[in-house]
Amino acid sequence: MDKEQKKRLKAQYRQNEQDEICVSIPMGIDELKDLLSFLNRESAPECDHTLKETVAFLKSKQIDPKVVVPWLGEHGGFCDCEVIYNVYDDVGDIVGWHLDENS
Numbered sequence: 001m002d003k004e005q006k007k008r009l010k011a012q013y014r015q016n017e018q019d020e021i022c023v024s025i026p027m028g029i030d031e032l033k034d035l036l037s038f039l040n041r042e043s044a045p046e047c048d049h050t051l052k053e054t055v056a057f058l059k060s061k062q063i064d065p066k067v068v069v070p071w072l073g074e075h076g077g078f079c080d081c082e083v084i085y086n087v088y089d090d091v092g093d094i095v096g097w098h099l100d101e102n103s
């Protein structure tokens with residue numbers, strides 16, 4: 001396999017991975033994007049190692065946390081700050097939300 005082929009396969013793999021994540025997201029892309037900016041807002045309290053802020057956001061949007069929280073866990077989001085860092089890593093490109101643009 002030459003280098004170009006490898007590169008293409010890798011890109012394809014990445015694309016499939018993104019597609020899989022994309023269909024697995026248990027809420028709207030826009031809502032997920034809003035969640036990330038909500039958690040990353042200026043006045044956000046320090047993370048207390050729970051998903052308190054995330055759950056409050058979901059409830060305010062009438063989204064059932066029981067559906068979303070396990071999904072966040074699959075992507076390493078076990079507390080509010082991990083949602084920004086770990087879940088964001090997986091979905092940032094999909095939702096088109098980027099940390100640096102918001103800081």
Ligand SMILES: [Zn+2]
Nearest residue numbers: 047049079081
């Ligand atoms: Zn945390």
